[in-house]
Amino acid sequence: MMVVGLTGGIGSGKSTIAKAFAALGIAVFNSDEQAKALIATDAQVKERIIAAFGEEAYQNGEYNRAYIAQIVFNNSEKLAILNGIVHPALAEYFKRWAKEQTSPYVLKEAAILFESGSYKDCDYIITVTAPEEVRIARVMARDHCTEAQVRARMAQQWSDAQRIALSNAVIENIDLEKAKKEVRRINNELQVTNDELRITDESL
Numbered sequence: 001m002m003v004v005g006l007t008g009g010i011g012s013g014k015s016t017i018a019k020a021f022a023a024l025g026i027a028v029f030n031s032d033e034q035a036k037a038l039i040a041t042d043a044q045v046k047e048r049i050i051a052a053f054g055e056e057a058y059q060n061g062e063y064n065r066a067y068i069a070q071i072v073f074n075n076s077e078k079l080a081i082l083n084g085i086v087h088p089a090l091a092e093y094f095k096r097w098a099k100e101q102t103s104p105y106v107l108k109e110a111a112i113l114f115e116s117g118s119y120k121d122c123d124y125i126i127t128v129t130a131p132e133e134v135r136i137a138r139v140m141a142r143d144h145c146t147e148a149q150v151r152a153r154m155a156q157q158w159s160d161a162q163r164i165a166l167s168n169a170v171i172e173n174i175d176l177e178k179a180k181k182e183v184r185r186i187n188n189e190l191q192v193t194n195d196e197l198r199i200t201d202e203s204l
Contacts (some may be wrong), residue, residue, distance in 0.1 A: 001098050002105035005111035008128030009160060010153050011142075012100030013173040017128050018109040018185040027101040031118075036091050039063050050083045053078075073152070087116045105186050112165065114158050116190060124190065127167040129160050130174055187201060190201035 006021070008014040015030070028162045038045050040063050044072045048070075049057050056067050072079040098106050105123075113119045130138075132154075166168055169186050173179045 002123045004107050005108050005110045005122035005125040007117055007163060009135060009157050011139040012128040012130045014109060014128040017171055017173060017183060018107060018180060020180050024106050024187050025103055025123050027051050027103040028107045028184060029094055029097060035086050038089050042089060045085060045089050052081050083116060091118060114163060125167045126169045126171060127163040128171050128173050140176045
């Protein structure tokens with residue numbers, strides 16, 4: 001199964017682009033949502049988080065997101081510890097999920113595709129971009145936070161230039177209709193590539 005990675009900085013609108021691929025019949029794996037689910041339900045993940053961050057990491061069996069956020073967002077070492085617990089478990093879950101899909105390829109949507117190292121498991125990578133001021137405005141409206149808070153979150157992610165350097169395609173998400181047109185173009189290209197790979201595999 002061909003794995004296509006989809007990423008972009010906070011506020012770039014990668015989830016909107018993922019939905020455009022889903023509308024074309026492509027199976028989409030939302031890494032952020034699945035990571036939250038694993039943190040909430042996977043016994044081994046919960047056990048390791050409690051061991052690393054203390055009993056306060058869960059209150060009444062529920063993940064204490066505010067407590068963990070306060071620790072990791074200002075401490076890169078603690079963030080690396082959290083990611084080191086969650087991302088390997090997420091990677092294994094993704095492999096099982098991908099095998100069950102029947103679409104021509106699967107799309108793995110991830111905010112930190114590069115930062116987590118999971119881009120190495122992708123056959124093709126798409127980066128979604130938008131001007132910084134647009135991204136900041138989107139996140140402030142969505143999350144009801146300050147510009148300083150958005151910039152602090154941006155500082156923890158790779159820059160667009162870093163992402164683009166390792167990507168196969170870039171979708172600028174300012175005008176949604178133009179972005180959707182690019183989604184259709186890339187989807188057609190990927191379908192052809194996937195067909196060629198399948199024919200090659202069958203001939204071996």
